[in-house]
Amino acid sequence: MLEHELVFALREIALLGGILGDVELSSSELGGILGISQQTASRRILELEEAGYIQRKPGVKKQLIHVTESGSERIKAEKEKYERIFEMGSRMRFSGTVISGMGEGRYYISQPGYTLHFRSALGFEPYPGTFNMQLNGAELNKLNILRNREGYTIPEFSTGDRTFGSVRFFRAEISGEPCGVVLPLRGHHKGVLEVIAGENMRQKLNLRDGDEARLTVFLDR
């Protein structure tokens, strides 16, 4: 049984008033609402109870079911996923795997031609080093969306030695910590999200190579 089956049943019980108090509900009634058999609906009710999403007690004819605090939280999380879709014009969530960079981030971030822009956009001094997230599979699509959005563009600049290419920059947030995401405008991307922040994010968030990290990028300036 898949999690979204469970959430769908939970939602329908909540919509009947189970979020406010006891709902008198037979398994055949629930089956009718969900478009499944009475037997499957009966099993679904047991699964919802096992998951801690509902509590039930015997009623006069049918059972009385109410949505628990944990069930309510689960529905809220689902609701937020739907809301996130319509926020995608202004913010996007990325999920990726923490990887080690090649130490190049430190070198680039320390270039005043970049640092000054980061500082003015973020409002703090960036820690000299990037936090890197490898995006995988379909998640890479979001990187393409990002590459086509405006963000802050930091123009190309030269030092005595060499030229530094133009990059695109977005404000972001990881576990509530403000940060920024930098995308080189030229060259082939390797599916890595480079994150700059005020502190060493690996230490701050206690993350290691291979851990999953989630980041929200703000698409507006």
Place this chain on the structure above:
Amino acid sequence: MLEHELVFALREIALLGGILGDVELSSSELGGILGISQQTASRRILELEEAGYIQRKPGVKKQLIHVTESGSERIKAEKEKYERIFEMGSRMRFSGTVISGMGEGRYYISQPGYTLHFRSALGFEPYPGTFNMQLNGAELNKLNILRNREGYTIPEFSTGDRTFGSVRFFRAEISGEPCGVVLPLRGHHKGVLEVIAGENMRQKLNLRDGDEARLTVFLDR
């Protein structure tokens, strides 16, 4: 295949950026996200296309998928269902079957002891007659919730002939038309929602016995 399976797949494609533009997605990637086999995911993509929720075209390696306007509307409707759950403290949606009353509504509504209250709460003169919705099955639970909410209470009153019992009254809306719902406080309810409005709602909304009607009750005063 159940509608909610389709919507779940649609939502995940939207979350990958399909709501903004083309997402490069293989059926095995989608299968991994949905927790289903590559074969089932492939079929799901076809079903989504048939339903008009997505459009696709061949990409370099994988197919390019984007969510259509109709798909976006479908997701929005789903999102609103989740939002409705957390609004239930202040508003509730009822769905029922239009039935004919016994003509008693007209008699009661015409009693000044009731009419004056309806007029002051609704801001218009009620049409002398009720619009009745039969609630069925689990939907009846919502009527129990309503009976436990405050609303406007119209006290008992007497005329020369007889005594009229206390009723509870809520502001409501049906197809955008403001109306009110009246619940007798004593006696056994028969699962009928009695609606008063400024006009004959059957005529106004072109509804007949057996038609489905939806109504939103506002629980705050």
